[in-house]
Every structure is written in structure tokens, then in C-alpha cells.
Amino acid sequence: MTTKPMTKTQLVAALAEEMGADKKTASAAIDAVSAVVLREVAAGGAVTLPGIGKIMCRARPERQVRNPATGETMTKPADKAVKVTVAKALKDAVND
Known part of the structure; x- marks a missing residue:
């Protein structure tokens, strides 16, 4: 149920x-x-929200990707991605 x-x-x-x-x-x-989370993660750092999780910036290397419409392979430049790791306390609360 959503x-x-x-x-x-x-x-x-x-x-x-x-x-x-x-x-x-x-x-x-x-x-x-x-504002604090945005500033810290944009600078490449990480922020831990106790009981919720950790938000961090992760560098992704240059890689080969495929265009699903044409099947063409192209090189995607290196970029950064935001990663969220959920805390064990939150996982346990959801699964109880």
C-alpha cells in the first residue's frame, strides 16, 4: 500500500x-x-543524520554507456552522484 x-x-x-x-x-x-547537508555534500563530504542514515558524494569514473533507442555505445564523462546509506535503526524500525 503506497x-x-x-x-x-x-x-x-x-x-x-x-x-x-x-x-x-x-x-x-x-x-x-x-543548507548544511547541501553545502557539505556538494563539497564532496558526507553528513550522518543519527538514526536516519548517511548522505555522501561519490565520484563515478568515466564509463561506456549504451543509448537504448539506437543501441549506440558512447563514453559518459566522469561525474559525481549522491549516495544515501540508511541507518540500521531506521531499517529495524521499518521491519518491526
């Missing part, structure tokens, strides 16, 4: 209730965490 993901508005409201603070403070907290 449910819709929580929106930012819903997340702000839930965080404000959990923190016992107002929505403005909760929104500022979410924005600050997002």
Missing part, C-alpha cells in the same frame, strides 16, 4: 509539535539542516 510522502508543511507542523516550538522555528531548523 501513501503520499509527507510535505514540507506537514513536516514543519510535526517537528514543531515534537519540539514544543512554533512553526517558524521548526521551519528555520529544517532549512538550516538542509
Whole structure:
């Protein structure tokens, strides 16, 4: 059964209730965490969110890829990808 993901508005409201603070403070907290994660991962680092997981930037080498429409093989230049590793605590909570 698929449910819709929580929106930012819903997340702000839930965080404000959990923190016992107002929505403005909760929104500022979410924005600050997002900014720190974005800045650190864009610089090639990693951020661990305790109980949730680790977000990191991973370099991918140059490689051969195939265009599925034409079957043509081409070289894709090296790039970076964001990788998220889910924490064991979150996996265990989901599987209980």
C-alpha cells in the first residue's frame, strides 16, 4: 500500500509539535539542516543524520554507456552522484 510522502508543511507542523516550538522555528531548523547537508555534500563530504542514515558524494569514473533507442555505445564523462546509506535503526524500525 503506497501513501503520499509527507510535505514540507506537514513536516514543519510535526517537528514543531515534537519540539514544543512554533512553526517558524521548526521551519528555520529544517532549512538550516538542509543548507548544511547541501553545502557539505556538494563539497564532496558526507553528513550522518543519527538514526536516519548517511548522505555522501561519490565520484563515478568515466564509463561506456549504451543509448537504448539506437543501441549506440558512447563514453559518459566522469561525474559525481549522491549516495544515501540508511541507518540500521531506521531499517529495524521499518521491519518491526
